[in-house]
Amino acid sequence: MKIKVHPPTYSLFFILLLVNPLMAFQVFAGENCNAVRAQYQCPVKKHRLHLSFDDGVGSVTPKILDVLKRENIKATFLILGNKVDCKQYKPGKSLELCKQRFNTLKRIKSEGHDIGSHSYQHYHHSKLSLAELNKTILDSKKILEPFFTTQPPVFRLPYGDGWFNQKDQPQVMEALKKAGFEHLGWEMTAYDWNEKYQHGDQILDNVMGQMCKGRGRDGVVLFHDGVFENEHEGRVFTANNLARWIPKLRCAADFVPLTDVKKNFKKR
Ligand SMILES: [Zn+2]
Numbered sequence: 592m593k594i595k596v597h598p599p600t601y602s603l604f605f606i607l608l609l610v611n612p613l614m615a616f617q618v619f620a621g622e623n624c625n626a627v628r629a630q631y632q633c634p635v636k637k638h639r640l641h642l643s644f645d646d647g648v649g650s651v652t653p654k655i656l657d658v659l660k661r662e663n664i665k666a667t668f669l670i671l672g673n674k675v676d677c678k679q680y681k682p683g684k685s686l687e688l689c690k691q692r693f694n695t696l697k698r699i700k701s702e703g704h705d706i707g708s709h710s711y712q713h714y715h716h717s718k719l720s721l722a723e724l725n726k727t728i729l730d731s732k733k734i735l736e737p738f739f740t741t742q743p744p745v746f747r748l749p750y751g752d753g754w755f756n757q758k759d760q761p762q763v764m765e766a767l768k769k770a771g772f773e774h775l776g777w778e779m780t781a782y783d784w785n786e787k788y789q790h791g792d793q794i795l796d797n798v799m800g801q802m803c804k805g806r807g808r809d810g811v812v813l814f815h816d817g818v819f820e821n822e823h824e825g826r827v828f829t830a831n832n833l834a835r836w837i838p839k840l841r842c843a844a845d846f847v848p849l850t851d852v853k854k855n856f857k858k859r
Pocket of ligand 1: 645646709713749750819
């Protein structure tokens with residue numbers, strides 16, 4: 592049987608083969624998982640990984656949804672209430688962008704991802720008065736209630752503030768519980784918000800390192816699809832590179848639904 596190879600692809604393969612044989616085979620034959628696992632010292636037995644995204648909805652969220660759809664991965668999106676509360680805007684560009692974000696929120700739900708609250712405002716919750724604390728939690732519940740996918744509904748505190756320091760600041764977790772939420776922390780973090788890692792594969796290195804180093808870790812990994820300071824943008828670097836990182840992550844992990852790694856949440 593004759594195999595037809597398009598001339599530019601054919602020549603590109605041989606140029607790559609001369610320059611970097613490993614890359615040639617990775618590009619043309621899919622991911623070389625042996626090499627990936629060796630690089631990060633990952634075991635052959637796969638870890639269980641669940642992707643989560645904070646600070647959205649952002650303008651890049653649809654791009655992330657496209658990647659997840661193609662890869663058949665269900666993730667969890669922790670939404671900032673104020674990003675999708677469109678009644679705060681007068682007619683104009685901001686309102687139009689808010690409506691786009693609201694439509695993206697509907698798409699997140701219709702594509703089978705889990706949705707939780709990242710509060711209404713991106714405050715340090717342990718620094719709030721009790722009245723402010725309850726208001727931002729309940730405002731997010733009001734706007735996001737139709738979109739929650741779990742019982743109890745998921746909440747992730749901005750900066751993890753009130754979660755990792757709950758011994759000293761118990762009022763935050765108490766307020767969440769009173770509002771009917773359950774907090775979702777993370778076992779691994781990509782540090783993708785930090786510009787110093789927004790080069791090459793450093794963000795992938797962060798996750799692979801935490802997942803495979805030592806005894807390794809399973810569970811939820813924290814990424815970002817939004818930028819909380821800016822109503823329009825998202826985490827552009829993450830959105831642009833996620834498609835490249837997923838096949839490498841898959842060499843060492845199976846992507847599993849939230850309810851597989853967190854038994855305290857049930858699907859609604
Ligand atoms: Zn956040």
